[in-house]
Amino acid sequence: xxxxxxxxxxxEVKADxxxxxxxxxxxxxxxxxxLCHHDKLAPYGACRICVVEVNARGRKxxxxxxVYPVEPNLAVRTRSEKVDKTRKMILELLLAHAxxxxxxxxLALEYGADKHRFEKESSFCVLCGLCVRYCTEVKxxxxxxxxxxxxxxxxxxxPEIAAKECWNCKECFPLCPTSYLQAAYHLTEALAFPRxxxxxxxxx
Amino acid sequence: xxxxxxASELEAFRKDILSKRDPKKPCISxxxxxxxxxxxxxxxxxxxxxxxxxxxxxxxxxxVDVKETGCPGFCERGPIIVIHPEExxxxxxxxxxxxxxxxxxxxxxKVIDRLLYAVPGVDEKITRESEIPFYxxxxxxxxxxNIKIDPKKLDDYLAxxxxxxxxxxxxxxxxxxxxxxxxxxxxxxxxxxxxxxGRKWEFARNNPDEPKYVIVNADEGDPGAFMDRALxxxxxxxxxxxxxxxxxxxxxxxxxxxxxxxxxxxxxNITLAIKQAEEYGxxxxxxxxxxxxxxxxxxxxxGAFVCGEETSLLASLEGKAGEPRSRPPxxxxxxxxxxxxxxxxxxxxxxxxxxxxxxxxxxxxxGTGGSxxxxxxxxxxxxxxxxxxxxxxxxxxxxxxxxxxxxxxGGKKFKAVQxxxxxxxxxxxxxxxxxxxxDELAKVGAIMGSGGMIVMDxxxxxxxxxxxxxxxxxxxxxxxxxxxxxxxxxxxxxxxxISEGKGKEGDIELLEDLAEATRDASLCALGGSAxxxxxxxxxxxxxxxxxxxxxxxxxxxxxxxxxxxxIDPAKCQACMICLRKCPAEAITGGKKQIHxxxxxxxxxxxxxxxxxxxxxxxxxxxxxxxxxxxxPEEARILARESKQT
Numbered sequence: 043x044x045x046x047x048x049x050x051x052x053x054e055v056k057a058d059x060x061x062x063x064x065x066x067x068x069x070x071x072x073x074x075x076x077l078c079h080h081d082k083l084a085p086y087g088a089c090r091i092c093v094v095e096v097n098a099r100g101r102k103x104x105x106x107x108x109v110y111p112v113e114p115n116l117a118v119r120t121r122s123e124k125v126d127k128t129r130k131m132i133l134e135l136l137l138a139h140a141x142x143x144x145x146x147x148x149l150a151l152e153y154g155a156d157k158h159r160f161e162k163e164s165s166f167c168v169l170c171g172l173c174v175r176y177c178t179e180v181k182x183x184x185x186x187x188x189x190x191x192x193x194x195x196x197x198x199x200x201p202e203i204a205a206k207e208c209w210n211c212k213e214c215f216p217l218c219p220t221s222y223l224q225a226a227y228h229l230t231e232a233l234a235f236p237r238x239x240x241x242x243x244x245x246x
Numbered sequence: 247x248x249x250x251x252x253a254s255e256l257e258a259f260r261k262d263i264l265s266k267r268d269p270k271k272p273c274i275s276x277x278x279x280x281x282x283x284x285x286x287x288x289x290x291x292x293x294x295x296x297x298x299x300x301x302x303x304x305x306x307x308x309x310v311d312v313k314e315t316g317c318p319g320f321c322e323r324g325p326i327i328v329i330h331p332e333e334x335x336x337x338x339x340x341x342x343x344x345x346x347x348x349x350x351x352x353x354x355x356k357v358i359d360r361l362l363y364a365v366p367g368v369d370e371k372i373t374r375e376s377e378i379p380f381y382x383x384x385x386x387x388x389x390x391x392n393i394k395i396d397p398k399k400l401d402d403y404l405a406x407x408x409x410x411x412x413x414x415x416x417x418x419x420x421x422x423x424x425x426x427x428x429x430x431x432x433x434x435x436x437x438x439x440x441x442x443x444g445r446k447w448e449f450a451r452n453n454p455d456e457p458k459y460v461i462v463n464a465d466e467g468d469p470g471a472f473m474d475r476a477l478x479x480x481x482x483x484x485x486x487x488x489x490x491x492x493x494x495x496x497x498x499x500x501x502x503x504x505x506x507x508x509x510x511x512x513x514x515n516i517t518l519a520i521k522q523a524e525e526y527g528x529x530x531x532x533x534x535x536x537x538x539x540x541x542x543x544x545x546x547x548x549g550a551f552v553c554g555e556e557t558s559l560l561a562s563l564e565g566k567a568g569e570p571r572s573r574p575p576x577x578x579x580x581x582x583x584x585x586x587x588x589x590x591x592x593x594x595x596x597x598x599x600x601x602x603x604x605x606x607x608x609x610x611x612x613g614t615g616g617s618x619x620x621x622x623x624x625x626x627x628x629x630x631x632x633x634x635x636x637x638x639x640x641x642x643x644x645x646x647x648x649x650x651x652x653x654x655x656g657g658k659k660f661k662a663v664q665x666x667x668x669x670x671x672x673x674x675x676x677x678x679x680x681x682x683x684x685d686e687l688a689k690v691g692a693i694m695g696s697g698g699m700i701v702m703d704x705x706x707x708x709x710x711x712x713x714x715x716x717x718x719x720x721x722x723x724x725x726x727x728x729x730x731x732x733x734x735x736x737x738x739x740x741x742x743x744i745s746e747g748k749g750k751e752g753d754i755e756l757l758e759d760l761a762e763a764t765r766d767a768s769l770c771a772l773g774g775s776a777x778x779x780x781x782x783x784x785x786x787x788x789x790x791x792x793x794x795x796x797x798x799x800x801x802x803x804x805x806x807x808x809x810x811x812x813i814d815p816a817k818c819q820a821c822m823i824c825l826r827k828c829p830a831e832a833i834t835g836g837k838k839q840i841h842x843x844x845x846x847x848x849x850x851x852x853x854x855x856x857x858x859x860x861x862x863x864x865x866x867x868x869x870x871x872x873x874x875x876x877x878p879e880e881a882r883i884l885a886r887e888s889k890q891t
Contacts, residue, residue: 085572087571087572087727087769088726088727088728088769089727089728090727090728090729090767090768090769091728093767103766104766104767105572106572106769109571109572110572110574111574111575124766127763128763128766128767131729131733131759131760131763131767132728132729132732132763132767135728135729135732135733135736136728136732138732138736139732160736161739168728169725169726169728169731171726188567188725190725191550191552191721191722191723191724191725192719192720192721192722192723192724192725192731192734192735193720193721193723193725193731193732193734193735193738194721194725195724195725195726195731
């Protein structure tokens, strides 16, 4: 595999072909924040908190570091007025859904994001998809998935699969940056496959 | 039909087809595109055939043919028929006209005056199709054949010279030469981004990985746009021929049509075209004896706007959820199933036979410095001649709207034209003289997109327009990435608030911030272009936003929460018309009793305003000002003037 030389924040960084900008930065000890990224999962590029400025062949754009492949002579800036402004906006958009999520609050502090900028719409889920992708890619169970699209997008456990597969797994729980996943699971459990002890009194 | 095995066999076959056709024999072409079908074209065809039968002309040699064709574009006046060879164009034809058309025009060679195009404002009728202003100011390179061929008959396509470009490409050019021709023509992709088609082909061609795929993107999802539909319905062969030439040039042996399921006639016609092309030997193994193999399949999209974006289209084609992935790598590097793939829009592919037949220089001679050839637009909205128009690049917006489109309908004043579909931009009067091409439209904050063009008049509220398009996009965003999903959601919320009178200071600036983040940080072009309606309306119509926010006033009287209707007691003649027509029964009054609108009951539908006789002009629209209190009951008795009693 051939070696590629690129610039990150003014530093020459060596990377292997096929690596992403995020991987190259991390190998050089340069921090880029992430939410939807996980080392065990395929790069996804959805939360966009890892946006950086890339300058490729004279074209300057914002790109998600977690999915952008390294290329020779690429110049990357991981912090700039533009990058910070965009990250701040993304955080504010997510905080409207999960105002008290620790991972978001930590970043909000760094980027000066105001959790009250947008009207609260506390769905608690930020749709990073870590749970969905972990279940699909690592566990290969597909017990949880995305439903609907656009502003109506949600995650749900699929009761038929969850009832069989989730009892002894729950490996997705600690991945969730908010508290939503566990709540969704317990809701599914209560509605679709209640344990004997949690059966409502009126049940057979 | 036996397979055609060589170029000379094709030419012999073409001669045979033409020898059986008498160019002087009258042929009634009836548009049976989706638009005319909806207006009753099928009944017109049936009536014409019945009439021909009744008059005993069915089997008489050389008397008349009836042909069901694709869309020539003048949808506003459908059902449309054109009678060849004289090219007599009849508009808004009804089944009841069939008898007269056959006995008068076909047999007696007389033109029926009332079915002709009437020039507005003067007492003049136009007989020939190409002389009608709507057509006269167009350059119909791609859709011009639609009215001449039956899209279900490959022989018709061959009769107008079809597949001669494929022969030329296969037998007179190497694949590299074909790529060079397309590069030289400077054809830019018609799907929206305008990337040079030849360069895209070259990337895929030069990629050593195998197999390679070619794809027709026919996932036309813009509301009000039907360019690709009309091409696939009306002349599927030209698109298929273009695709086959592209496959040869790129070195692909497998192609796909990705057509939206909501286009049943397009799906039907392209499926049939592929079947016929296979039978004739224009597809399959060893095409025309050239040694080149190419197979094509039709894939029906399940109706997601985002699947018009190429990486989403690929995901959908692979059976996954239609969601985009990050580029690079571009499809030319890693496309369908990870292999090099070239995706072009329907109209781009339809241009290919033209480039091969007439030469790259021909296409490059049309248009502006940066945009060559013609472009098809669906011209809709508040314009007199709604329809499909094909014009040379570089024509001004004004010429499209006024010369081709016949101007704003209903004598209203022009306000803006929205180009490029739901994520396009609104262009005001001051920029109507810009030359239409990819770069000029971008300069004024709009996009070419795939060619939607919506004309808006003075009764259009620009805040409401932005809200409408963002509402569409919020439902069509796939929801994968934060800026698109959440940015659109928040912009829509703010726009809804403004249009409901709940806007506040700072909203415009917040919209601008959201628009910037959504544009710059989104994963794909849907999010990247979604803020355009917001940005362009703020840029050109900021005063309307401010009127909504500061004065709680909708200058166009559209936003219902901000308007009221009021009957001026000094002008009301107690004619009872508005009272009877009000669907909400919100108007009280009676004979000789001045009418009053109950503001609580009023749904602001505007019926009273529309029906109040202009000579009274008693119903007023109010916005940004309080409704005067109703006059007291005892003052409502109308003292009529003596001449009326």
